[in-house]
Amino acid sequence: MDLRHITKRYPENDVLAVRDVSLELRSGEIHALIGENGAGKSTLMKIAAGLLSSYDGEVRSRATDVCRLVQQHPQFIPHHQVWENLFLGIEPRTRWGLLNQEAAVRDFSALAGRYAFPVEPRMRAEGLSAAQAQLAAILGALLHNPDTLILDEPTAPCSDHETALVFEMMRSLRDDGRAVVLITHKLREVMEVSDRITVMRHGRVVGSLLTADTTPNELSSLMIGEDYQHSSSDRRFGVLRIDSGTAGRRSPVEKQDLETATAQTSPPNFQIPESRADPVFELREVSLVRRGRTLLERLNLKLYPGEILGVTGIRENGLEYIEDILSGSTEPNSGEVRIQGSRPSRYTPRAFRKLGLAYIPTDRLMRGASLSSSVEDNMILLDRKRFGRAGLLNRRASAHFSSALQQKFGITAVLGNPMHTLSGGNMQKVILSRELSQHSPVVVFSEPSWGLDFRSSERIHDEILRLSETGVGIILISSDIDEILSLCDRIVVMYKGNFARTLHGDERVRDTIGELMLGIEPEHSQSGAPGEAGVPQAPGEIESKDSAKGYGQ
Amino acid sequence: MIYYAIEVMAPLLLAGLGGLFAELAGVLNIALEGMMLAGAFAAIVSASLTGSIAAGMLGGLIAGTVLAYLFYFVGIRMRANIFIVGLAINLLAAGSIPFLSSAMYGTKGVLRLPRVPRMPGFFVGIETGFPLLDQIFLGHSFGVYLTVPAVLLAGLVLQRTPFGLRLRSTGKNPETLRAVGLNPDRYRRAALLISGMGAGLAGSLLALRLGVYLPNVSAGRGWIALVTIYLGYKRPFGVLIAALCFALAEGVSVAAQGVLQIPGTILLGLPYILTVLAMIAYSAMRRVAPSDD
Amino acid sequence: MSRSQPESRVLVTIAAIGGALALTVLLLTFVSSTPQAALRAFFLGPFSNRYYLGNMLNIFSTLAITGLGMAIAFRAGVFNLGGEGQLYVSALTATMTGLALASLPVMLGLPIALSVGILTGAVIAGLSGVFRYLWDTDELITSFLIASACIPIVDYLIVGPLKDQASNLLTTERVPEAFRLPRLLAPSQLNPTLIIALLLLVVAYIALFRTVRGYEWRLSGLNRQFARYGGIHTGVYIIVPMVVSGALHGLAGGLFVFGTHYATLVGFTAGLGWNGIAVALIAKRHPLGVIPAAAAFAYLESGAHIAMLHTDFTFELGTIIRAVIFLFVTATVLPHSDIAARMSGRVRPFSRKRQT
Incomplete structure (x- = not known):
């Protein structure tokens, strides 16, 4: 397939997403397309796959060629079974024109088996984890037997294991003589799997190289541009060190811009605890059971002030449920949650927030x-009561507040515009600015840098580190091992609803961590029984070095 | 009473099954009422013109379908608000039937036309050896015997054909169709036309059974048909059960009227109350069961 | 959600309304024996004298209140399809209270009677809200069902035990002279309902867009999961909007009695509830948008009424014209809205379950 001089303008917001790009996709090659968010990668590939119609330029391919794009957030119909979702439009029929379910399931299982993708065709799509949904979407594209397969950030929700499966599949397609395109901004993956790399920035191609001839550093400077001053480049490239060994906490090199983001915007709603000896957040024997399945089993966890506690694992091993439990979105079936020593009155985000929890x-x-609400309305959510004067909303005060937050966090947005006009990075900044304006002593971050580019995720990481230095207790839920490794003092690995x-x-x-995520007990295992996270309480338990208490005292 | 209920159920079920297609395709068809009314009027007119029951039913079917196409054109093609289009279609039926009636026959009231044949009873005089069953299930008008095949057919089409899969997918998320190069509007149109046929046919059964056209002969049955879709949890067999429940409730009301001397008007409200109670009971039961969160 | 530029949408709207009016003219010319007179009566009638103008404004007043009642519920993401029945029952309870309290002074008796009407509507609609809160039953359906069940009961009461024996109409007794609201533009039916309606629209606008509660209210309607996440008690914003919506219908019913008819007649509110929904949707669920939407409705309604009185224009013709305008106006003013999506039960992929 050959793309010639493609230019695409989105008339709604007058954005020139792709400017005069030419690109050749060869069969038998894995082609990586990299660039920051908004560089135009996805738009270009939608054009290649024929999903966008109005553009300038020319897409050349053989008429018989099939090109399939697997989008970043695959859409499924939750109540339909997986095969019903994936065979839409290419339904196998019986002799009488009826749906041939057996044939569909058989074909699907054969395909899934070939690549060892753990997806069950008769399962309802709502039961798929994000990673399984991604794998299922890839299989769905493969059912069309494409000559060109384009994958947009396929590994975002995947663990290392699933990423390896996806890469294996890509290699096998390549060896089969097909063209594979990988859109990503994870340089490690690019170096690992691709044959050829095209770098895009601001809608243009800024470099096209063979993977063998380039280095991550060269790629990253192409992606980000020469003018960018690295603020803490060590951590950013720590991501690339696959065997980084004991990646530890790294202090941010600079934080002058991002000092207490809200000192001027609002009086603190909460006191950051002086004493660091008492936990600010606790789970005691928390279990969650739904539809007869035990999703979380008797979890214990203690979080101390100034500590960053990482929770990681493969997502379907309970990561999304622990997020709901920690934030008060779901009521556990047994056990209790304590925030700053008190039990919340109900298991609602409202009660949790009252006790001093912020949640991203x-x-x-x-x-x-x-x-569909304005950016300002999104920002004032938690502070809304403060802008009430006899029940009336003081719009001047709230506008002042939001523009102060906007400045502090460097959010590029028009405050009166609807939220959906914002880029992913700015949207996350809005959420962050709102949550941190509360000065909560406990902050739960869940996948804070998903889908964000380097610069945005870096700012968020800096913010997390800065917060912990002020004594805030932080729980970081993330399936990104590098993120966890570079930020956390203590790491809890989840496996099948337990803290492994x-x-x-x-x-x-x-x-x-990788082994624990997959349920393999590492050989050099020494401390921490299953179901235990935090300081061992029971007598007889092996006393582990408590980095939390050690830190900050 | 049960005999009467089964008779009442038939048009309700046909309209409900038709509406089910629209509902599953993601279009709330609140114009079932108007389509039934149009079907009833057209059925009597065409039966009178041809002297044939079959032609009458065909007329009703066509009338419902024509209104459904109008619904599709304005509501889907022109991206109108589905709800207001539905109201408009109901109004259109309510306004144009008396208008046409007075223009054609000089009356807006009860339309008793010549040459309209009586709806014959089917399976009359057959005996299975179970008098009770014979009494309940035999000798109904034609429409009643249409219902069971209709339920089976609807189930087959919706669950076992590529068309049904695409139609259901349209209702859940039309983007998934677009992503594979299918046009969701095609399936919405098909679904609406089917709902028009169902409602039109249902209207024709109402009128042909009586042999006359009464103003407002549908008497809210289009709305109840809509409710049966939800009560039946959007499944053909569920719609059958819901329609039967409604019909039984109406049967009870009619019977109670005779026995208890309760004014009939009050009992008109009974099916609605029973439905609300059934809904609450069902939801409450689901809440208690640990199956859902 | 707008798919095209605002200017072009306005143009399309004007073209659509123009088309509908042209069709109306055509229909009238074709059907009427005196097309000119019919057209004049239909289009200019409402402005021809005080009486017609007043009556049109009176229709507007009631529609504005019911339209607001719907709009304000839609804003919180809940749906009250029982306006028709709430209005009717409330009218009856307000009437009966007025009759029972005839001996009290007006300043005491009238407010009580209206409050009873308001309370009636609030309870009937509020039930659906409570049911959804407790058991997650769809308020869209239960409100319709409950209200539909009420209508025949009211019919029965008016025809039966509560019938005014002195009248040969199907009506209750008339409320005491003293309780009747003054006529503003005699001899028309216009009464202070108009002022109350306009006041309510402004108050609702301020409450929705300029208060903290209004912020929570709208947020609950836009994204209930987000509202809950932000610590808003979203259960409250299921029940209260239904209660308020019902209360407004109850008020409309009460005022309809004390301002316009002085009694409850069988079926005298028919269509007001449905038209309220249409008004709210055409107004794009905005309290101030209710003004032009309800005005347009009132104009059509009274035009048809006047044409009917003076020419061979028939009631059905009015209905048909209204239907045609319904079709066209919505086709262009409203792109596929979230309401349409909600009403058709469309589900967002991978969105969490509706949380109360």
Whole structure:
């Protein structure tokens, strides 16, 4: 397939997404398309796949060629079975024209088996984890037997194991003589799997190289542009060090711009605790059972002030449920939650927030934002009561507040515009600015850098570190091992609804985490019984070095 | 009473099944009422013109379908608000039937036309050896015997054909159709036309059974048909059960009227109340069961 | 959600309304024996004298209140399809209270009677809200069902036990002279309902867009999950909007009695509830948008009424014209709205379950 001089302008917001780009996709090659968010990668590939119609330029391919694009957030119909979703439009029929379910399931299972993708065709799509949904969407594209397969950030929701499966599939397609395109901004993946790399920035191609001839550093400077001053480049490239060993906490090099983001905007609603000896957040024997399945089993966890506690694992091993439990979105079936020593009155986000919890959710679009409301209305959500004067909303005060937040966090947006006009990075900043304006002593971050580019995720990481230095207790839920490794003091690895192990100090090694995530007990196992995270309480338990208490005292 | 209920159920079920297609395709068809009314009027007119029951039913079917196409054109093609279009279609039926009636026959009231044949009873005089069953299930008008095949057919089409899969997918998320190069509007149109046929046929059964056209002969049955879709949890067999429940409730009301001397008007409200109670009971039961969160 | 530029949408709207009017003219010319007179009566009638103008404004007043009642519920993401029945029952309870309290002074008796009407509507609609809160039953359906069940009961009461024996109409007794609201533009039916309606629209606008509660109210309607996440008690914003919506219908019913008819007649509110929904949707669920939407409705309604009185224009013709205008206006003013999506039960992929 050959793309010639493609230019695409979105008339709604007059954005020139792709400017005069030419690109050749060869069969038998894995072609990586990299660039920051908004560089035009996805738009270009939608054009290649024929999903966008009005553009300038020319797409050349053989008429018989099939090109399939697997989009970033695959859409499924939750109540339909997986095969019903994937065979839409290419339904196998019986002799009488009826749906041939057996044939569909058989074909699907054969395909899934070939690549060892753990997806069950008769399962309802709502039961798929994000990673499984991604794998299912890839299989769905493969059912069309494409000559060109384009994958847009396919590994975003995947663990290392699933990423390896996807890469294996890509290689096998390449060896089969097909063209594979990988859109990503994870340089490690690019270096690992691709044959050829095209770098895009601001809608243009700024470089086209063979993977063998380039280095991550060269790619990253192409992506980001020469003018960018690295603020803490060590951490950014720490991401590339696959065997980074004991990646530890790294202090941000600079934080002058991002000092207490809200000192001028609002009086603190909460006191950051002076004493660091008492936990600010606790789970005691928390279990969650739904539809007869135990999703979380008797979890214990203690979080101390100034500590960053990482929770990681493969997502369907309970990561999304722990997010709901920690934020008060779901009521556990047994056990209790304590925030600053008190039990919340109910298991609602409202009660949790009252006790001093802030929460940055994974689902930014539905839970973290109201897309059709203005940016300002999104910002004032938690402070709304403060802008009430005898019940009336003081719009001047709220506008002042939001523009102060906007400045502090460097949010590029018109405050009166609806939230959905914002880029992913700015949207996350809005959420962050709102949550941090509360000065809550406990902050739960869930997948804070999902889908964000380097610069945005870096700012968020800096903010997390800065917060912990002020004494805020932080729980970081993330399936990105590098993120966890570079930020956290203590790491809890989840496996099948349990805390497989708590890792302290030198144990925080990439390989160990990877094995624990898959349920393999590492050989050098020493401390932390299953179901335990935090300081062992029961007598007889092995006393582990408590980095939390050690830190900050 | 049960005999009467079964008779009442038939048009309700046909309209409900038709509406089910629209509902599953993501279009709330609140114009079932108007389509039934149009079907009833057209049925009597065409039966009178041809002297044939079959032609009458065909007339009703066509009338419902024509209104459904109008619904599709304005509501889907022109991207109108589905709800207001539905109201408009109901108004259109309510306004144009008396208008046409007075223009054609000089009356807006009861339309008793010549040559309209009586709806014959089917399976009359057959005995299975179970008098009770014979009494309840035999000798109904034609429409009643249409219902069971209709339910089976609807289930087959919706669950077992590529068309049904696409139609259901349209209702859940039309983007998934577009992503594979299918046009969701085609399936919405098909679904609406089917709902028009169902409602039109249902109207024709109402009128042909009586042999006359009464103003407002549908008497809210289009709305109840809509409710049966929800009560039946959007499944053909569920719609059958819901329609039967409604029909039984109406049967009870009619019977109670005779026995208890309760004014009939009050009992008109009974099916609605029973439905609300059934809904609450069902939801409450689901809440208690640990199956859902 | 707008798919095209605002200017072009306005143009299309004007073209659509123009088309509908042209069709009206055509229909009248074709059907009427005196087309000119019919057209004049239909289009200019409402402005021809005080009486017609007043009556039109009176229709507007009631529609504005019911339209607001619907709009304000839509804003919170809840749906009250029972306006028709709430109005009717409330009219009856207000009437009966007025009759029972005839001996009290007006300043005491009238407010009580109206309050009873308001309360009636609020309870009937509020039930659906409570049911959804407790058991997650769809308020869209239960409100319709409950209200539909009420209508025949009211019919029965008016025809039966509560019938005014002195009248040969199907009506209750008339409320005491003293309780009747003054006529503003005699001899028309216009009464202070108009002022109350306009006041309510302004108050609702301020409450929705300029208060903290209004912010929570709208947010609950836009994205309930987000509102809950932000610590808003979203259960409250299921029940209260239904209660308020019902209360407004109850008020409309009460005022309809004390301002316009002085009694409850069988079926005298028919269509007001449905038209309220149409008004709210055409107004794009905005309290101030209710003004032009209800005005347009009132104009058509009274035009048809006047043409009917003076020419061979028939009631059905009015209905048909209204239907045609319904079709066209919505086709262009409203792109596929979230209401349409909600009403058709469309589900967002991978969105969480509706949370109360």
